[in-house]
Amino acid sequence: MLTRIAGGRVVDPTAGRDAVGDVWIEDGRIVAQSDPAVADRAPDRTIDAAGCIVMAGGVEVHSHIAGGNVVLARLLLPELGVSEPGAPNPHGSGSDVGQLYARMGYTTAVEPAMPPVNALATQLELAEIPLLDRGGLCVMGNDDHLLQLLRDRAGAEAVRDLVALNLATSRALGVKVINAGGADAFKDGAVRFSLDDEVPAYGLTSRTILTGLLDAVETLKVPHPLHVHCSNLGLPGADDSLIETLEAAEGRRIHFAHAQFYAYAAVDKDNPLTGGFASAAPRIAEVLARHPNATLDIGQVVFGQTATISLDILRQFSGRKAASPRKWILNAGDAEGGGIVPFRYRDRGPTSSLQFAIGLELMLLSPDPERTILTTDHPNGGPFTAYPRILHLLMDKEARDRELASHPRAATERSGLSGIAREYTFSEVAQLTRSGPAKLLGLSDRGHLRPGARADIALYRDQPDRTAMFARAHRVLKDGAVIVEDGEVVAWSRGRTLSLAVEADAGMARRAETYLQGRFGAGLSSFSVPDAAFPGRAVFEAVPCRT
Amino acid sequence: MTAWIDGQAVERDAAVAAAAALLAGARAPLVAGLCAEAAAVQAAFDLARAIGASLDPAAGAPLYADLGALAAGGAMTTTPAEARGRADLVLALGRAPWASGLLHDLAAEGPVRGRAAGRPRAVVALGGPGDGGVQHVAYPVDAAGLPASVGLLRGLVAGRVAGPHPLADLAVRLREALYGVVVVDPAEIGALGTEMLNGLVKDLNETTRCFALPLGDPHQGRAVAQVAAWSTGQGPRVGFGRGHPEHDPWRFDAARQVAAGEVDAALWLASLPAPLPAWTRNLPTVALLGASQDDAIRGDEARVVIGVGVPGEAFGAALWHPGRAAIAWHEATAPRPAASPAAAILAEILTQTSADLRSGLAGRPAPHPEPASC
Numbered sequence A: 001m002l003t004r005i006a007g008g009r010v011v012d013p014t015a016g017r018d019a020v021g022d023v024w025i026e027d028g029r030i031v032a033q034s035d036p037a038v039a040d041r042a043p044d045r046t047i048d049a050a051g052c053i054v055m056a057g058g059v060e061v062h063s064h065i066a067g068g069n070v071v072l073a074r075l076l077l078p079e080l081g082v083s084e085p086g087a088p089n090p091h092g093s094g095s096d097v098g099q100l101y102a103r104m105g106y107t108t109a110v111e112p113a114m115p116p117v118n119a120l121a122t123q124l125e126l127a128e129i130p131l132l133d134r135g136g137l138c139v140m141g142n143d144d145h146l147l148q149l150l151r152d153r154a155g156a157e158a159v160r161d162l163v164a165l166n167l168a169t170s171r172a173l174g175v176k177v178i179n180a181g182g183a184d185a186f187k188d189g190a191v192r193f194s195l196d197d198e199v200p201a202y203g204l205t206s207r208t209i210l211t212g213l214l215d216a217v218e219t220l221k222v223p224h225p226l227h228v229h230c231s232n233l234g235l236p237g238a239d240d241s242l243i244e245t246l247e248a249a250e251g252r253r254i255h256f257a258h259a260q261f262y263a264y265a266a267v268d269k270d271n272p273l274t275g276g277f278a279s280a281a282p283r284i285a286e287v288l289a290r291h292p293n294a295t296l297d298i299g300q301v302v303f304g305q306t307a308t309i310s311l312d313i314l315r316q317f318s319g320r321k322a323a324s325p326r327k328w329i330l331n332a333g334d335a336e337g338g339g340i341v342p343f344r345y346r347d348r349g350p351t352s353s354l355q356f357a358i359g360l361e362l363m364l365l366s367p368d369p370e371r372t373i374l375t376t377d378h379p380n381g382g383p384f385t386a387y388p389r390i391l392h393l394l395m396d397k398e399a400r401d402r403e404l405a406s407h408p409r410a411a412t413e414r415s416g417l418s419g420i421a422r423e424y425t426f427s428e429v430a431q432l433t434r435s436g437p438a439k440l441l442g443l444s445d446r447g448h449l450r451p452g453a454r455a456d457i458a459l460y461r462d463q464p465d466r467t468a469m470f471a472r473a474h475r476v477l478k479d480g481a482v483i484v485e486d487g488e489v490v491a492w493s494r495g496r497t498l499s500l501a502v503e504a505d506a507g508m509a510r511r512a513e514t515y516l517q518g519r520f521g522a523g524l525s526s527f528s529v530p531d532a533a534f535p536g537r538a539v540f541e542a543v544p545c546r547t
Numbered sequence B: 001m002t003a004w005i006d007g008q009a010v011e012r013d014a015a016v017a018a019a020a021a022l023l024a025g026a027r028a029p030l031v032a033g034l035c036a037e038a039a040a041v042q043a044a045f046d047l048a049r050a051i052g053a054s055l056d057p058a059a060g061a062p063l064y065a066d067l068g069a070l071a072a073g074g075a076m077t078t079t080p081a082e083a084r085g086r087a088d089l090v091l092a093l094g095r096a097p098w099a100s101g102l103l104h105d106l107a108a109e110g111p112v113r114g115r116a117a118g119r120p121r122a123v124v125a126l127g128g129p130g131d132g133g134v135q136h137v138a139y140p141v142d143a144a145g146l147p148a149s150v151g152l153l154r155g156l157v158a159g160r161v162a163g164p165h166p167l168a169d170l171a172v173r174l175r176e177a178l179y180g181v182v183v184v185d186p187a188e189i190g191a192l193g194t195e196m197l198n199g200l201v202k203d204l205n206e207t208t209r210c211f212a213l214p215l216g217d218p219h220q221g222r223a224v225a226q227v228a229a230w231s232t233g234q235g236p237r238v239g240f241g242r243g244h245p246e247h248d249p250w251r252f253d254a255a256r257q258v259a260a261g262e263v264d265a266a267l268w269l270a271s272l273p274a275p276l277p278a279w280t281r282n283l284p285t286v287a288l289l290g291a292s293q294d295d296a297i298r299g300d301e302a303r304v305v306i307g308v309g310v311p312g313e314a315f316g317a318a319l320w321h322p323g324r325a326a327i328a329w330h331e332a333t334a335p336r337p338a339a340s341p342a343a344a345i346l347a348e349i350l351t352q353t354s355a356d357l358r359s360g361l362a363g364r365p366a367p368h369p370e371p372a373s374c
Ligand SMILES: [Zn+2]
Pocket: A062, A064, A112, A257, A258, A377, A380
């Protein structure tokens, strides 16, 4: 069936396109009108896009939508996940999550924290998120097997093979490291941990673990660069941690998760923990401009009650006393485990307001919106459903000024936000939410509207209220089929889970089998994610490695 | 034969049709047991949503001792493998740890990872029967019971209870351990006792490391809790009577609901062994029962009985793995290609009960009619 999306303002920065025109679709893919197979044919279906902005479907790179810790957050805070009729909840079921993303025009979402020891449950949960294509990043960097290999100087090939084995066994799309060594240090009593601190029991620094993983991801040609959650998240002076980590990458590709939580310059450099913080967004934007190998996502803060969910158990433990309501979970797991600390970002609070301002500042100072991707680190900075409002603020200086005026003065005094005149264009919005994240994940079939792309497309009614515009897409197509009309789901497609096609080395598989049997009394098969776990469905789609 | 209606052997398709008719015609159906592989539990949630049923796992009561404490105050926990690798002190609380194989494993070895590596591992007990095979130090339980003793211990650790006390020495041991682990069955000490224990463990972490290691129930409860959380946003005792999931551990307690006459039909799902409640014979019930051999089911357990394959035996399945404290893949140990998985039967029942929903996506909610705020 040939479909024509007719007469919309088509925005595709990857093709330098921002003009009224058509988009043609056949067999779930975008086709060129000049294609001989299409030319001169009348469309079987025409979708009127007059008055609409037409973009590729949105792509989420970092949102905690599945896994043991997301489950625990729901069990810790039943009140937060309550589902009301007609009002899906971003803290609620997978079905609600898929629905809420789809109606904002998002068609792909990645869960960034899948521990290999809990891969099966995470993948079962991801598969229950409808409407979207999904993927998970497998987390390494605190697991005993990896740390043993590094400690014993087993060599870069052994580390590479273990990373490949974990990717293949958990059916992940990429690799993430979370405060490398920090969880291990926490279990040995540490409460502070930085890049050059040693994991006591292994005599390894965080830097050694990080560089081992950076090398492995590069050698394996994993499309998504190593996804890094640095040490010292949320502390004044955390900007130093992020920049040290970036320098440690020495030109290798690296992605920084939720950079806003590190864009905190210590006001008193001699007493960083007591003097408070000011925005380090200009510093980070400047460093990013000089390092084309680096990308980041924002971790924008929005106001209200949320739950923070992290495998950085050292950081979650230090944050426990700020829990609101006053209850929290910390699981010292087989590698990281995880911590859940409920938190309320107060719109009248100077700290929350400053965090809010810093996130916007990071995006508005961005040297390249494709490399400063919009996230709220859902639910850590707040729910992903805040994206429409955030885009509105990026596009509208006046709305921003009004918003800032309603917050404590710290937000303006300790950040440069009020002095920034930039207003995002639609092309820049598409870079921030489509082409940037798709390139980052190495998914060349999405994030753009060029021929050959998957027909994941969002149409938004162009209206001055950008919040309303992006909250409820006029139409959303997934693989060429309409799944949302006027902001409501009309067809419950189930999407696929994207997993990297990577070969595991047989020698490492044997070595891991012995290791796992000794440690867990269960071998590799117990950690696997076979198709048979999803009876009656074809869930996975392979994504090739870089060539 | 693997299917029965009113005790009479029938073709499976006839039993599926009877099951669908029984459930579709119910005003307030119940889906219970849920002692099954993840795919079948998932299918049961999908079915419950479609027919407006409430759910309660066989593991409901013990599970909610844990979940209740969790929702009240949170927890600080570790895993069996971390306890084996790191603990220099293991406190067995109550009787249940002695009935688990875990305590024997812990007593047989010492810590090999982390800062306690190479130290001896001490096993101490509060309120348990002990075991001649496990060398341990036993502490007496206060006359007021085990939960009260945990409260006392918390007071001693925090320095709020002063003076000589039979548990003072235990408090010192906990404070001095580098990686203490408290093995406990939340069902044995109840939600309040578990909450007190979680407080004790959190207090200890102000100066050292100590974690609770809750023993799971034997009926897949902790796997069901996960499927429930991602299917409904809540724990497993939910009702779909009003279309959207409502969580209420008291209201949707299956035993209470049946006793109060609030349920008019039920589905009992147990592809793995679970004690059959008496009500399956009194209330119009569909029972999906796992059996290694066809003759293990009598056929009179409920109005409609359908035999299903045992997961992890007849076919590979995602099941709770107590040693790993995770949902894990279990290969088939005695493959029986002819055995029907419960998930497939439930999908057939769903198809027959909800022809309307099938026009959308089986098991998915119908699109919500009203707008939501974003
Ligand atoms: Zn995150």
